Amino acid sequence: MNLNRINYKRIGERGYIFDTKTGYIYLLSETSSIIVEGMLNNNLEGAINRILSEYDIDEDTLRKDVRELCNSLEEICGK
Amino acid sequence: MSEKAPGLSVARSIKVGCPDMHIVAFGEPMQAGMYIDVDASYVVAPYDIDAIVKIASAKGVRAIIPNMDDDVEAFAESKEVFSDYGINLLISDSNIVRIANDKLETYQYASSKSVSMPETVRYSEELDWELPYFLKGGSRGVFRVRTREEAFVIAQYLKQMGERPIAQKNLNGEPYSVAGIAYDGDVVALMIKKLRIAENGMTIFGVTIYDKDLLSIIKDFVLSIGWEGPFEVEFIKDNNYHLLEMNSRFPSWIDVGVSAGLNLPAMLVEILFEQKPKIESYIYRTGVTFIRFPMTAISDIDKVVGMKVIGGVEWRRNNM
Numbered sequence: 429m430n431l432n433r434i435n436y437k438r439i440g441e442r443g444y445i446f447d448t449k450t451g452y453i454y455l456l457s458e459t460s461s462i463i464v465e466g467m468l469n470n471n472l473e474g475a476i477n478r479i480l481s482e483y484d485i486d487e488d489t490l491r492k493d494v495r496e497l498c499n500s501l502e503e504i505c506g507k
Numbered sequence: 508m509s510e511k512a513p514g515l516s517v518a519r520s521i522k523v524g525c526p527d528m529h530i531v532a533f534g535e536p537m538q539a540g541m542y543i544d545v546d547a548s549y550v551v552a553p554y555d556i557d558a559i560v561k562i563a564s565a566k567g568v569r570a571i572i573p574n575m576d577d578d579v580e581a582f583a584e585s586k587e588v589f590s591d592y593g594i595n596l597l598i599s600d601s602n603i604v605r606i607a608n609d610k611l612e613t614y615q616y617a618s619s620k621s622v623s624m625p626e627t628v629r630y631s632e633e634l635d636w637e638l639p640y641f642l643k644g645g646s647r648g649v650f651r652v653r654t655r656e657e658a659f660v661i662a663q664y665l666k667q668m669g670e671r672p673i674a675q676k677n678l679n680g681e682p683y684s685v686a687g688i689a690y691d692g693d694v695v696a697l698m699i700k701k702l703r704i705a706e707n708g709m710t711i712f713g714v715t716i717y718d719k720d721l722l723s724i725i726k727d728f729v730l731s732i733g734w735e736g737p738f739e740v741e742f743i744k745d746n747n748y749h750l751l752e753m754n755s756r757f758p759s760w761i762d763v764g765v766s767a768g769l770n771l772p773a774m775l776v777e778i779l780f781e782q783k784p785k786i787e788s789y790i791y792r793t794g795v796t797f798i799r800f801p802m803t804a805i806s807d808i809d810k811v812v813g814m815k816v817i818g819g820v821e822w823r824r825n826n827m
Contacts, residue, residue, distance in 0.1 A: 435794055448793035450681070451716045453580025 429467075429498070431507050436464055447504055454504075459483060459490075463497055514540040514574040514804075516762040517772040523765050524773020531568055532561050536814040542804040549819035554581040560592050562819070570595040570779035572737070572757075572772070576646060579736075579755040580604050595779040597690055597736040599755075601813040606732055607753040610643055610673045617750050622728055624750045625743075630662050630672040640677050643752070644670035649708025651677075651775045675752075680745040683718075684710060685725050686758050688775055694726045695789045697764045697771060702796075710760055714797045724748055737775060763797040 435446040443461035445454040457463060459479050466475020472494070479490060518530050524545050532545040541548040547566065551558045554577065563571065573582045582589070583601040590596075593822055598604070606612045614627035628634070630642060642650045642658060644665030652658040658674075665672040682704065687696035698721055703712035725740060728750070739758040741751040757772060763773050769791035813820045 446794050448716055449718045451683075451702070451714050 430505055431468060431501070434501075436468060438465070445504070452504075455503075457504050459493070460497055463494055464501075467498075467501070513757045513759045513761055514538075515543055517574055517757055518544040520762045520765050520770050520772035521776055524770040525776050527614050528776060531563070531566060533562070536811055539802065539804040541814065541820075542806045542810070543802070545822065547819065547821040548814060551815050554578065556581060556585045556588060560585075560588055563594055564592045568594060570776065571597070571777060572779075574756050576608050576755055578786060580608055588618045595781075597688070597775060598779055599733065599735045600780055603733050603735075604755050607734075607738065607755040608645075610675070610752055613750075613753050614675075616732065617728075620728070620731060622724075622750055623747060625676040625678045627673060627675045630658070630674040632659060632662075634658070634674055636674065636676060639673045643675060643708075647707075650706075676743070676780065678743045678749055680743040680749070681753075682710075683716070683721065683742045683744055683748070684713070684739060684760075685721065685739070685742070685760060686739045686761050686764070686771060687725065687729070688737050688771055688778070689729050690736070690778055692730065694722075694729055695769070695771070695774065696722055696725055697761075697767065697769050697791060698722070699763065700762065709799070710758070711795055711799045713760055713763070713790065715763060717791070717793050721748055737771070759799065760797055763795055763819065764791065766797075767791040767793075767795040 433447065433449055435448060436443055437446075438461060441458050443456045443464060445456065445464065449452070461471070462475050462479055466472045469474060476494065479485065480487060514532070514534070518532070518540065521528055523532055529546045530544065532541050532548040533551045534541050534548070536550055549562050551562070555741070559571070571582070571589065573579045579598065580601060582596060583598050583604045586596060586598060586600075605757055606616050610621050610627055610628060614624055617624040638655070639651050639653045639656075642652055642661050642665065647665055647668050647670055650661045652661060654722045682701040683698065684701060685696050685698045698718060699710070699713040700716050701710045701713050703710075705711050728740065729738060731784050736755075737757045739754040739756070741753075742748045743751055769789065810820050
């Protein structure tokens, strides 16, 4: 996935994505922010492990959410 | 120079990008741009090319950038006059300028090139389009009309102002705008997404973006017309880009390019002075936002009187 099209920035607990092509802004939840940071740092597994250790969420649910987030990002980056 | 037209933003951009350049404003005493970011101001009647050329020549002006649509057309018709006096312009021929300034001609041209554009016609009271739609009246602005009565009243206002109202169908989507310069067979462009638009159609809040598909559309359209000089082209996007209108000068938000790293007015000055533009890359920073707000131009009454009585003020000599 080519993430060059998006700018990501964290403000406090949450991050946001700015789509440099469309001008759209996507506010992320705390956990989505950690996932996106993991993707940008090529350490998605590290991000997943961090969420599992810090938040009350089971792994299957988390991995499903990660897949959905990746699909959304692919949709953004592919437009 | 007018507070609605881009002259202020153009002058500000040139001051930043070409700090050694002296800027001379031509306009009327009640226009804010005569008082801000300029080194001298001279009063001229609208479209008085002879007066502009005479003053410009006497004061050593070597290049001119017109910033109002009607001025661009008048200047285009007098290209040879400016050239005879050694004053550089980057401007299309007048028949090409009219493709931009006459919104009906823009629509006819776009249709002939299969460029998608909402239907655009001359307004008449019998027009029975689905509401809302837009009425346009030259420099008077763009009006979104929600009822036939509203359309009639606004059309009457535009006619009283000397305009021939144009009606354009509404298209739902996201608004974008592109400012640029076409020269030497190439186009350099700065794109924004409009985040807030005033009632009169002016963009008051926007953010810089970059879309290579949009750049391709712009290049094809602008170069196919044979355009030379500054321009703005406005779009609405649903699944595709649809052209709304073209303007024959820089837009009022052009100075956002200074912060984004693509100072188009300064680049135009370098072109006009036959210098190779220092900008080595046309890549600029996306995510730069701007908000337009009313400014106050402060001066002395003797400067205003000076303009009215003598016809001009040289700010630098007066240490302004």
